[in-house]
Amino acid sequence: MPNLISQIDDALTACGLMVRGAVALSSEDHAPNGPLGMPARSVVLVGHGGADYWPHFERWRSTQTQDLANPLDAWSRSVLEEVASLVGARALLPNDRPYAPFQQWAIRAERLRPSPIGLLIHPVYGLWHAFRGALLFDAEIEIQQAEQLNHPCAVCVEKPCMNACPVDAFSAAGFAYERCLAYVRGPEGQHCTGCQARNACPIGIEYRYPASVQTFHQAAFAGL
Ligand code: B12
Structure with a gap:
């Protein structure tokens, strides 16, 4: 270095x-x-x-x-x-x-x-x-x-990240963040204390942020 x-x-x-x-x-x-x-x-x-x-x-x-x-x-x-x-x-x-x-x-x-x-x-x-x-x-x-x-994504066949979002906010067209935000801020949003798509990825699981850290970031993202 x-x-x-x-x-x-x-x-x-x-x-x-x-x-x-x-x-x-x-x-x-x-x-x-x-x-x-x-x-x-x-x-x-x-x-x-x-x-x-x-x-x-x-x-x-x-x-x-x-x-x-x-x-x-x-x-x-x-x-x-x-x-x-x-x-x-x-x-x-x-x-x-x-x-x-x-x-x-x-x-x-x-x-x-x-x-x-x-x-x-x-x-x-x-x-x-x-x-x-x-x-x-x-x-x-x-x-x-x-x-x-x-x-890693080049050899990932199933791409679980693309199927984990409860409101299908991710597609080839990009990230429909308004849809994500509306859900996270709504009554059912308590299930998304962290991004479910991010959590579905099998790479780097041992580096996954602890639940409290994910909750902090999700709240900051959603402006809660
Ligand atoms: C605004 C913003 C958002 C907005 C996005 C609004 C929108 N229009 O899409 C919102 C609030 C929705 C958001 C959400 C999140 N964000 Co955000 N966001 C930003 C921020 C502050 C600015 C983005 C921007 O416009 N940059 C300006 C442009 C000129 O920079 P850029 O590098 O060209 O960025 C663009 C390109 O990379 C392009 N892009 C995407 N793919 C590719 C591929 C290629 C080949 C190229 C060339 C470009 C490209 O998309 C980017 C955005 O337009 C950045 C920080 C930053 N300064 O970049 C973080 C950032 C992108 N976000 C980040 C994160 C982590 C998140 C969240 C997970 C939040 C969270 N809870 O922690 C979510 C999930 C987003 C997702 N799944 O994609 C990280 C990403 C880290 C990473 N691993 O890539 C960043 C870098 C912040 C950080 N502190 O590290 N975000």
Whole structure:
């Protein structure tokens, strides 16, 4: 692992996060700004496979006011900004507007590919991974090319993810998220304390988020 990347990864380990990968950005990327206010030339993706970050987040949350809005984003920002100041980067979150193309960056950085339900699948973590932020740099940094990964969905014949949603929100046409949201927010929605399509995937089961973590994300997604 190049030095700067391993320095970032070491700093993140203490919070249950890790470097997911990095990409060089060109003018064609119309990249968000780096610390000097010019389009960034490199981005390091930060996230997790599994839910190791959760106890760190919960510990931090217990020190905050109970009614803090978007607590996971607030925690992520505090972690990312601290690491950014160590290495001269600018922190950016997946929910920051305008939305940065985190999935496209991950496709390039980690060679991940989309699952039939749209989420990127990882050969080890399955669908149980996500991004908590990115570190943007003004300069090109040393990046090691990611290894070619197997795409688990290519050999998955039954595709259980496509048949698990109670309201058939997933199809070749994409994710009918309004239908999903209406159901999750409605009287029968208590069955969906986590996305049933995501839970139907046989890859990375040992990294599946615990029920309480899934409930938190589902509530945040549904605005409950
Ligand atoms: C808005 C949003 C949503 C909206 C989607 C609305 C819609 N119109 O579809 C809602 C609220 C419904 C949603 C739901 C969820 N989301 Co969401 N969402 C986002 C967010 C914040 C912005 C997406 C966006 O517009 N990006 C901007 C465009 C320019 O970026 P992009 O990389 O090009 O993204 C697009 C492409 O990747 C494209 N795409 C899809 N497949 C492919 C394939 C190829 C080859 C290419 C090139 C592109 C491509 O689709 C993306 C969206 O348009 C992203 C974070 C982010 N900044 O990207 C998370 C994100 C995509 N969501 C994520 C997650 C986990 C979820 C949920 C599971 C929520 C939950 N409960 O945890 C659900 C389930 C979604 C599902 N099954 O697909 C993760 C996905 C991680 C992963 N493994 O891929 C992200 C990256 C956030 C994160 N913190 O990691 N989400």
